[in-house]
Amino acid sequence: MDTGSPQNTWLVGPQGTVEAAGGEPEWIALPPGLLRMRRLLLVVWLGLIALAAGLLPGLLAGPAWAAFALPPLALMAWGWVMTERNWRSWRYAERADDLLISRGVLWREETVVPYGRMQLVEVTSGPVERHFGLASVQLHTAAAATDATIPGLDPAEAERLRDRLTELGEARSAGL
Amino acid sequence: MTSPGAAQAPEAAAEITERRLHPVTPLRRAWAPVAVLFGWAVHDPDGAQRQLTRLTTTTLLIGLAVLIPAAALYGFCSWWFTHFAVTGNELRIRTGLVFRRTAHIRLERIQAIDVTQPLLARVAGVAKLKLDVIGTDKKDELAFLGADEARTLRAELLARAAGFAPETAHEVGEAPVRQLLRVPPGVLALALVLTGATWGSLAAALVVPPVLWLVTHSLWTVLAVALPLLGAAGASSAGRFVAEYDWTVGESPDGLRIDHGLLDQAHETVPPGRVQTVRIVEPLLWRRRGWVRVELDVAGSSNSVLVPVAPRALAEEVVARVLPGVSVPGPAALSPAPRRARWCVPLWWRGYGLAVTDAVFAARSGLLERSLALVPHAKVQSVRMTQGPWERARGVADVCVDTGANKTVRARLRDADEARELLAAQAERSRTGRRDARPDRWMA
Incomplete structure (x- = not known):
């Protein structure tokens, strides 16, 4: 885990309010589990495709035709680098009144959701994610376009975030 | 719920x-x-x-x-x-x-709350x-x-x-109820005549079937294509006239009253503080007459028209009643997109503009049909900044605000530094804007 303990990056004020230690929000990166999972999925799927693309023409038409395996392999190498860049771009910060999520390398997107506007916080974890010990946190506001999802969190961190967001959301609830 | x-x-x-x-x-x-x-x-x-x-x-x-x-x-x-x-x-x-x-x-x-009376229901008194x-x-x-x-x-x-x-x-x-505005039938008819969509659908209904007949000589194909086209043309001209006939906007302590319809009548009441977004749309052919259409977004409601056609000054008065304390920023108050943005969106970049006042986030878009969207700060659910690779090369970014009516208002092609400041400031404004908003129970 390269996130460190998130609690240490926040100062708890006298009334239990939480304030950022500095002016710039304290960004938290995603744990490496997500990168491992995405890379494994990439290697497995593109490996299978490369095997099929190389083996079939190679056996049927001659060894030179096995070169069809090269494009999937190149794609795999490119994807290997890209998944890391994408994974690095994901980060989030809990500020005193809102949650920031920043993501994307070429198409960057930064979302700010005030805690008071949260309608529901969801923690999801699929079978593959569970195997890698990962969970996603998704925030829903009254606007469906909000799309504030943090993928690939440690389940303990996901639950802490969920509880904290719910608590802050209740305290600052504002609705529509 | x-x-x-x-x-x-x-x-x-x-x-x-x-x-x-x-x-x-x-x-x-x-x-x-x-x-x-x-x-x-x-x-x-x-x-x-x-x-x-x-x-x-x-x-x-x-x-x-x-x-x-x-x-x-x-x-x-x-x-x-x-x-x-x-x-x-x-x-x-x-x-x-x-x-x-x-x-x-x-x-x-x-x-x-909508009370509607289709034609047959009016006959039966229900x-x-x-x-x-x-x-x-x-x-x-x-x-x-x-x-x-x-x-x-x-x-x-x-x-x-x-x-x-x-x-x-x-x-x-x-x-x-105090009447704010009433659209005369003559103005409504002229406004529809001056709408591009009316002529577009009419032209399609008149041109496509003969062409199809010349090409295929099959009566069924022509009928299958012509009937929907004629239906669409009728709906966009006569249908809209009948639906928007006698459009009256009134104000009462219960909120906004919108009554309209010639055959099917509809009476809508929007309580105070429910309007999420107001859009002032100005089609090209209406510009000489200074007419605008005003649209509104209310969460969970399907109706989206507030005023089908009205002179700009009158429409702005209605908007000021709908969003209390809001004055519509004029063209001079909107800051345009930087000139380098023309490489991202050729020609249309001129249409984009943004003004942020104490009460609203106002973003304009469109070149031929200008549309100015006003979102009260209190109605902003989340704020996003997006930037594609081409925009980054030019140092511009888009700022989107999401409202509770499931609509997003985009301020496109802002200077990247300005967009970053806007993102932070807008989040702050939408949080504090809520404090002086009226309560859900508006008479309490």
Whole structure:
């Protein structure tokens, strides 16, 4: 885990309010589990495709035709680098009144959701994610376009975030 | 909120008086078996043809003797088993013979109330009443009620939603309405004539079928294409005129009143503080006359027009009533996109502009049909900044604000540093803007 303990990056004020230690929000990166999972999925799927693309023409038409395996392999190498860049771009910060999520390398997107506007916080974890010990946190506001999802969190961190967001959301609830 | 199957509160059960819909309602439901039969005939025309040839008068009579009572029974049962009741802070609708469904609609969550009267309902003197709450759908409308009953029920629901004491709520009555604006039929007709979409659909309906006839010489193909085109042309010209005829916008303590319609009449009430976005649209051909259309977004409501056509000054007055304390920023107040943005969106970059005042986030877009969207800060649910690779090369970014009506307003092509500041400042404003917003119960 390269996130460190998130609690240490926040100062708890006298009334239990939480304030950022500095002016710039304290960004938290995603744990490496997500990168491992995405890379494994990439290697497995593109490996299978490369095997099929190389083996079939190679056996049927001659060894030179096995070169069809090269494009999937190149794609795999490119994807290997890209998944890391994408994974690095994901980060989030809990500020005193809102949650920031920043993501994307070429198409960057930064979302700010005030805690008071949260309608529901969801923690999801699929079978593959569970195997890698990962969970996603998704925030829903009254606007469906909000799309504030943090993928690939440690389940303990996901639950802490969920509880904290719910608590802050209740305290600052504002609705529509 | 709608909560199907929610348990009734035990203490309230004693004093709730449940009511039924108007006795005309079964007639409307009686269409269902006929519709099923018709659907089957369309789905399988060959089979229907064969069955029809085998029909004799006797079987036809027997069929009718079975079908009509069955339809009547279905209509009667669905009417008999539909009840509604107004409690302290809820409208409860209980319906269903086989599949029971109970909807409890919280009155303080009302976004708008629509009373509509289709042509036949006007003849019968009945009306539909629908509460717009996020998540309600067609099943949650009360169809039909007596026209007077619908009006009194609307007044009572609004009084309760406004926070009047439950025991006095049904005595408050209709709030007085002050008319803000009325669209004369001549202006409406001229505005439709000056709309590009009207001419576009008309031209398509007149040009495409002859061309198709020359190419294919097949009557069925031409008919299959021409009929929908003619329908669309009719809907966008005559249909809009009939629907938007006698458009009246009024103001009352219960909020905004919008009444319109020539054949089917609709009366909408939007309580104060429910409007999420207002858009002032200015089509190209209206610009010389200084006319604008005003659209509004209310969460959970399907109606989106506030004023179909009006002079700009009058429209801005209405907007100022709808969004209290908001003055519409003029063209000079909008800061344009930086000149380097022309490489991202050629020509149309000139249309983009943004103004942020104490009360609203106002973003303009479009070159031919200009549209200025106003979002009160208190209605912003989340703020996003997006930047594609091409935009980054030019040092510009987009700022999007999401509203509760599931619409997003984009301020496109802002300077990247400005966009970053805007993102932080807008999040702050949307949080603090909520503090001085009016409460859900506007009279409380």
